[in-house]
Every structure is written in C-alpha cells, then in structure tokens.
Amino acid sequence: xxxxxxxxxxxxxxxKILDIDGLSIEKGKITGLIGPxxxxxxxxxxxxxxxxxxxxxxxxxxxxxxDEGIYKKMTLVTQKPYFFKRKVYENIEHxxxxxxxxxxxxxxxxxxxxxxxxxxxxxxxxxxxxxxGESQKVSLARALIFEPELxxxxxxxxxxxxxxxxxxxxxxxxxxxxxxxxxxxxxxxIEQAERLCHKIIPLDGGKVVE
Amino acid sequence: MVIFIDYIAQGFKEAINLLISFDxxxxxxxxxxxxxxxxATIIASLIFIPLGIHLGIKDFRGxxxxxxxxxxxxxxxxxxxxxxxxxxxxxRGPFGYLDLMYTPKAMIIAQTLLVSPLILGLxxxxxxxxxxxxxxxxxxxxxxxxxIIILVTRELKIDLIVNxxxxxxxxxxxxxxxxxxxxxxxNKTRVITTAISMMNSMGEYPMAIALGLVLLIxxxxxxxxxxxxxxxx
Numbered sequence: 001x002x003x004x005x006x007x008x009x010x011x012x013x014x015x016k017i018l019d020i021d022g023l024s025i026e027k028g029k030i031t032g033l034i035g036p037x038x039x040x041x042x043x044x045x046x047x048x049x050x051x052x053x054x055x056x057x058x059x060x061x062x063x064x065x066x067d068e069g070i071y072k073k074m075t076l077v078t079q080k081p082y083f084f085k086r087k088v089y090e091n092i093e094h095x096x097x098x099x100x101x102x103x104x105x106x107x108x109x110x111x112x113x114x115x116x117x118x119x120x121x122x123x124x125x126x127x128x129x130x131x132x133g134e135s136q137k138v139s140l141a142r143a144l145i146f147e148p149e150l151x152x153x154x155x156x157x158x159x160x161x162x163x164x165x166x167x168x169x170x171x172x173x174x175x176x177x178x179x180x181x182x183x184x185x186x187x188x189x190i191e192q193a194e195r196l197c198h199k200i201i202p203l204d205g206g207k208v209v210e
Numbered sequence: 211m212v213i214f215i216d217y218i219a220q221g222f223k224e225a226i227n228l229l230i231s232f233d234x235x236x237x238x239x240x241x242x243x244x245x246x247x248x249x250a251t252i253i254a255s256l257i258f259i260p261l262g263i264h265l266g267i268k269d270f271r272g273x274x275x276x277x278x279x280x281x282x283x284x285x286x287x288x289x290x291x292x293x294x295x296x297x298x299x300x301x302r303g304p305f306g307y308l309d310l311m312y313t314p315k316a317m318i319i320a321q322t323l324l325v326s327p328l329i330l331g332l333x334x335x336x337x338x339x340x341x342x343x344x345x346x347x348x349x350x351x352x353x354x355x356x357x358i359i360i361l362v363t364r365e366l367k368i369d370l371i372v373n374x375x376x377x378x379x380x381x382x383x384x385x386x387x388x389x390x391x392x393x394x395x396x397n398k399t400r401v402i403t404t405a406i407s408m409m410n411s412m413g414e415y416p417m418a419i420a421l422g423l424v425l426l427i428x429x430x431x432x433x434x435x436x437x438x439x440x441x442x443x
Contacts, residue, residue, distance in 0.1 A: 049349070049350055050349055050350075051346055051349060051350070068354070071349065071352065072352040073352075075350050075351060075352070076350040078350075081347070082343050082344065082346070082347045084344075084347075084361075084364070084365055085365060094351060095351045095352055098351065098352055098353050098354070098357050099352060142351070143350075143351075146352070
C-alpha cells in the first residue's frame with residue numbers, strides 16, 4: 001500500500017495550512033512526520049484518514065482515490081482519544097464488531113492484545129474514565145486489533161510514562177514487522193522518530209522541507 | 211383566606227378518594243392521555259432522532275439557517291398545530307375522507323406534529339455539539355454511515371432519553387391541540403388537560419385537582435426513572 005499525494009492544498013479561512021506538491025508514503029514502512037507546531041502534520045493525518053474532506057489536490061491509495069472502502073483499511077490514533085462509555089474490553093472489540101468478525105475470534109484477539117499491552121487489569125474499567133497513559137495504550141490496542149493496512153499516529157506517546165512509551169513503541173514495531181502494515185507517525189520527539197522510523201519527512205509551514 | 215384553604219384542602223381530599231376508589235371515568239381519562247402522548251412521542255422519536263443525528267453530524271450549506279428554523283418550530287404554540295391538523299382533517303380538508311377528526315388518532319397526529327420539532331431540534335443540537343467526536347472515532351475505526359448513527363445513539367442515549375421525556379412532557383401537558391382536534395368528548399377523546407380545563411370552568415374542583423395530581427405523579431415518576439437510570443450509567 002502506497003499513498004501518493006499530489007498538489008495538496010488546505011486552507012483555514014485565508015490561511016494556507018498545507019501546500020504539498022508531491023509526497024509518497026512507502027508501503028510497509030514506518031514514516032515519521034516531524035516539524036514545529038502549526039506545520040500541518042496533524043492536518044495531513046486528518047485529511048488522509050477522511051476526517052477532513054475539505055481540501056484541494058489528490059490523494060491516492062495504491063493508485064485509487066480515497067473512498068469509504070479504503071478508509072476501512074486504515075485508522076487514526078489521536079493525542080486525546082475518544083472512548084465509548086463502555087468497558088475497555090468493548091472499546092477494543094469495537095473495530096472487529098463493525099467488521100462482523102465472529103465472537104470467538106473477537107474474544108481471542110482482544111485477550112491477546114490486552115496481554116501484549118499489559119492492560120488486562122483495565123478490562124472492566126469504563127473507557128471514558130481512563131487516565132492519560134492508560135487511554136493512549138488502549139487507543140493503540142484498539143487501532144491495532146483489526147490489523148489495519150495503514151496506521152496513522154498523531155503523537156501517540158505524548159505525556160505518558162517511559163514504561164508505557166516503551167510498550168507502545170514495541171507494539172508499533174511489532175505491528176510493522178509482523179503484518180507489514182504501513183505506519184505514518186507524527187511526533188515532536190526526534191529521538192523517537194529515529195528509533196521507530198525508516199524514513200523521516202520534515203514539514204514546515206505546510207510544506208515538505210527538502 | 212381560611213375558607214379558601216379549606217376549599218382547596220377539601221378538593222385534595224376528594225381527589226385522593228376518587229383516585230383510590232378507582233373511579234372509572236378518571237382512569238379512562240388517564241389511560242387515554244398516556245396512550246395518546248406516548249404514541250405521539252414514540253412515533254416522533256423513531257423518525258426524528260435518526261434524522262436529528264444525521265443533520266447534526268453532517269456539514270452542509272445552510273446549517274445555520276436550519277438551526278434557526280428548528281429552534282423557531284420548537285416553540286410552535288399547540289393551538290396553531292391543532293388548528294393546522296383540524297384544517298387538514300376537517301370534512302373539507304385534504305384528508306377529510308379519512309374521517310379522523312374528533313378521534314384519538316387525530317390527537318396522536320396533532321401531538322406527533324407538536325413534539326416532532328422539539329425532538330428533532332434537541333437531537334440536532336445535541337449531535338451538533340457532541341456527536342462530531344463520536345463520528346470522528348467511528349470513521350477512524352471503520353464504521354459505516356449507519357454504524358455511526360447507531361454509535362451516536364448509543365453514546366448519547368441518556369441525553370436522548372431526557373429529550374424524549376421533555377417531548378413527552380410537552381405532549382401530555384398541552385391542551386390546545388387535543389382540544390381542537392379531539393373535541394374533549396366524554397369517554398372518547400377526553401384527556402387529562404382538556405378535562406381539567408372543562409372541570410375548572412364548571413367549578414368541579416375535586417375532579418380537576420385529582421387529574422392535576424395525576425399529572426404531577428406522572429411527571430415525578432418519569433423524572434425519578436431518568437435519574438435512577440442516568441445514575442447507573
């Protein structure tokens with residue numbers, strides 16, 4: 001899966017937020033987007049994930065324009081994830097439910113991913129009552145449960161403890177290695193980008209810095 | 211003043227007697243009121259909650275204008291709705307051939323029209339403010355458009371129930387629309403509010419107070435249910 005972006009422009013009012021002539025996100029690799037605040041990193045992720053459709057230019061996914069079928073193959077983990085007012089178990093299970101995965105398989109996968117993220121003790125806690133660190137781990141577990149082809153991460157480890165960061169980075173690398181899934185990660189942490197990414201793309205003022 | 215208080219107290223006493231003696235007329239009136247208002251609220255909710263959610267989370271041109279129209283319609287006087295339905299259902303009206311005027315069905319139609327803008331407006335406003343976040347997570351987790359409406363309904367269910375109860379309260383407490391299209395016919399279309407209005411004009415305060423008490427009890431019961439339910443959540 002490759003994402004190719006051409007002549008992408010995004011405005012908020014009169015202000016140009018993104019102006020990317022051409023950019024490719026390589027299949028099966030982890031690509032980091034770095035840059036100062038306001039450089040358009042989050043906006044780019046929102047556009048690719050389908051949360052923001054108000055832009056000019058083209059984005060292709062394996063040669064096809066983005067549509068509902070393609071959006072189902074990807075997911076976005078945000079800095080402040082939203083959880084349903086249900087148990088953590090049900091929150092993690094949700095992406096499998098909407099994909100009509102049978103109950104036995106769902107149970108097996110949820111148990112497995114909770115074990116990997118070391119969050120079994122959160123199983124019965126309500127999603128909207130999670131602390132910052134807990135919510136980041138649960139959010140990534142929920143994103144990885146259905147093995148997306150493209151994983152979009154918007155500063156997924158900001159403001160969490162070092163142990164949790166280690167677990168999350170390990171799982172991002174495992175996901176990429178085991179499923180060959182593509183990862184596009186926005187981070188302010190250059191060291192983290194170097195630890196995780198095969199390629200780093202700097203953005204500034206909405207443009208790719210050469 | 212003392213005579214006045216005695217008079218009211220006597221009214222309450224007689225009202226309690228009427229209720230505990232299971233007076234047939236009073237209970238027919240109560241059941242018809244509940245049937246008409248509940249039916250109207252359910253019909254309006256089934257149609258306008260999904261529509262309200264859809265409009266609330268969708269971005270489109272003219273959304274601000276729609277908001278204003280909806281909020282205006284939410285305060286439509288019940289007599290205006292009654293008049294409109296009466297014109298439509300009267301013998302010379304476009305639906306006169308259905309012969310629905312002065313029947314409980316006409317009252318349900320009128321109350322459905324009365325509470326629909328309320329349910330639509332409240333759901334729209336709720337979804338516009340809080341549904342977007344749920345829609346976003348739905349999209350990023352691969353939910354279809356229908357999945358998203360179901361998801362928003364589930365997540366906002368407590369608020370939606372409060373909206374439904376608000377609509378039910380408006381329906382059961384209104385007098386204008388049911389009076390016009392129902393006609394307050396004994397044993398046929400008489401409901402709590404039209405009966406209270408009539409009995410007040412006839413000076414039959416005990417019966418009026420009894421029905422007023424029932425309205426208060428219904429309101430208290432529903433509110434208690436909501437609080438216990440939302441507390442559990």
